[in-house]
Amino acid sequence: MCRDTACPGTGSPSPARILDYSTLTDQQVVQLARDGSERAYRELIGRYQRPVFSLIYRLVRDREKAEDLAQDTFIKVLNAIDRYNPEYKFSSWIFKIAHNTGLDHLRRRRPDTLSLDGSPHARTAAETEASTITPESQDETPEQFTENRELGGEIEVAMGGLRAEYRTAIVLCHVEGRPYEEIAEIMDVPLGTVKTYIHRGRKELMQKLEHLRC
């Protein structure tokens, strides 16, 4: 068995590079990481940095903060890789940690307004508004400039007004193309709740977009 650490050769490409990691399944890459291959760790980061960062960025809507939280997510997952239960999909695991890391941050920031249990059943617009996380206003920084470019579009602004749970469900469904069953596993809620999140989220988006166009 030829792994990157065990292979001789100084110049690139070394014989280890013959093993094309991109053709391996997540489970196979995880196994190589558990065997001590740094390249396997980097392959996992390469595969999931965009999806994980995108999800967290849309949750916290602050580029710098999202980088920190995405970094925390990867550090937590990769340092626990030898304890990972391969019966589950790796993607579900890392998305679950990412979602929870994002929510924890939002909870710490707005402990008074974000009620995770009560808010899915907000009945009035005021209740919904109260449980919605909106970006903090701050002076224009380079990050803010990028954020305005990235999240300033009509649909992204409307997304920003949704409850965090709706946002995660919609991003996982529409951006990541995850099936409802996996989203339920990631968010740790019943399948019916995922359908409700997505349905209500879309409905709110319709209303917000209509409002933006008027």
Added chain:
Amino acid sequence: MNEHNHPAADRLEAFVEGTLQDGDRAVLESHLLTCPACQTQVEEWRGLFSALSSLPQFDPSVGFANRVMEHVRIAPRAAWQEWTDRAGALAARIAPKTNYGWSLAVAFLALPILLGGSAIAWLVSKSYITTDALMGYTRDSIIEGLQGVGSTVITFVMQTELTAWVVANIGAVISTAGVTGLGAMLAGAGSLTVLSTWVLYRNLFRSPSRESDYALYSL
């Protein structure tokens, strides 16, 4: 359906999403032919779905992987971990695959133990044990000891032998014990059955995974 009987917004959403049943879709399509209001709504849903599907992924800043790797410990797994892995994989192969399988296995393993246990308890409580009953008691003790080992095969064989013994001696049992003893035994077995039913129920309707399930030990 006509202009004054529009389908619910949910239906239009499901139509655009493509999750509507064939029959319902046909009805809705024929309604759409004559209803400009619903046509407009369908167009709005289409617009939303296309906007959502064009949402991009974002890249973290350059050097993200390096910043992560600065905080990651890379340690090849110790030999003992490989052995626990193998033992775990073996256990996973042998063990039932579903909650339903688990429930059946637990129920089948528990039943003879419960019945045998109550039979022994009842026999011991008698002051006048006949030779037949004493022999049965001894045999029960051995059976229970072997069942304690937990081998499914042995349990199955002993279960049939135990059943045969109970059937063969049921007359003697009743004549020695009287109705009160038998009633107490049945009551005991009954309450234990209720308990196993509850365990079965808990297994069959267990809620899905939590974050901790994803790691073999807690994170």
